[in-house]
Amino acid sequence: MSSICTILGNERAEIVRLGEIAERFGADERLTDDEVMGINLVLDEVVTNIIDYGYDDADRHEIRVTMTCEGNVLTIEVDDDARAFDPLAAPPPDLDLPLEERPIGGLGIHIVRSVMNDVEYQRRDGHNILTMRKTIGRT
């Protein structure tokens, strides 16, 4: 098993750094380019949402991201102290709606659920903990 944990501040610039960390982790774990892009996209969606909408103050907060590869399963855990938010509570978007009726939002978590095989949410000790798993085929 191999694992990497990083702590991010709640500012947009951290997304770029997180992407670089995910790229390095993907290279070390011999993930495919598509898998690395998927991880990047998922982390971007989840962490950008936390940074942009999660906090009611302007203080510095920590967002802890852990990526673990065990066998052929990649697990990503995102732990934050933002206000309680269960992204899985939103119904999946209706992708058959015509343009005029298509909502603007809701695509981020839909993408996360599509890229990952399994997503769980917990609220624990004042923290949101999102655990996402994906089966990987190592190169």
Add this chain to the structure above:
Amino acid sequence: MDIFQSTTEPGILTLTLSGRLDADTTAKFGEVLGGAIDGGHHKIVLDLSGVDYVSSVGLRALILAAKRLSPLGGRIVLCGPQERIRHLLEIAGFTSIFTIVATRDEALEQLR
């Protein structure tokens, strides 16, 4: 994100994008696209061949622009997305609300 504008055919604006369409770059893209629509461009080709990353923020900007254009009788045609970007567009359900073609010529043909 770089955006190159050209009007090789009367009445059709082509925006060629390169780089990332994410939370940091989409504001600029939205300004350019919104400005083009404000300026009377209602038939728009978006050449995505140089785009290597799109997040949901970028997708939202595309839907917003398409919603603005629809009542004006205009539309956006997407062309040349890399395979992984095309896959993302499929996940997002864009294949039913946007015409997505392989080449710029095909895109222009759609709008003539």
